[in-house]
Amino acid sequence: MCLRKVDTAQIWRLLRDEGISHFSAAPTVLTMIAEDEGAGRLSPRVHVDTGGGPPTPALLGRLADLGMDVTHLYGLTET
Numbered sequence: 001m002c003l004r005k006v007d008t009a010q011i012w013r014l015l016r017d018e019g020i021s022h023f024s025a026a027p028t029v030l031t032m033i034a035e036d037e038g039a040g041r042l043s044p045r046v047h048v049d050t051g052g053g054p055p056t057p058a059l060l061g062r063l064a065d066l067g068m069d070v071t072h073l074y075g076l077t078e079t
Contacts, residue, residue, distance in 0.1 A: 008036035015042055024049040027059070030070070034062045042067030049073050 001014060006029055014020055025033070027050055033039065048063065051073045055063075063070055 006032060008032050009038055012036060012038045012040075015046060020046060022047045022049070024051075026050060026052055027055045030055060030063060031059055034059060034066065039066055041065070045069055047071070 001018070001020070003010060011023075011033055015023075021044070023046065025048065030048065030050060045067045046069070048068045048070045050070060054072050055070060060070055
């Protein structure tokens with residue numbers, strides 16, 4: 001699935017209702033997801049890929065608590 005714009009409520013609905021097992025998002029979007037009022041622990045866990053600047057340890061911890069396993073991929077920021 002691909003969303004035309006960032007809508008954290010829609011992202012949470014899709015994660016819960018559509019069986020999404022993997023998704024990709026920028027660290028800024030991950031922060032928005034983690035801070036959303038509808039955030040809640042996912043089961044089963046979801047694999048998340050992100051790029052660009054690495055997520056902070058606090059964000060990674062919050063996402064882990066929500067049931068998301070994050071892999072930081074290559075981003076041109078690091079070059």
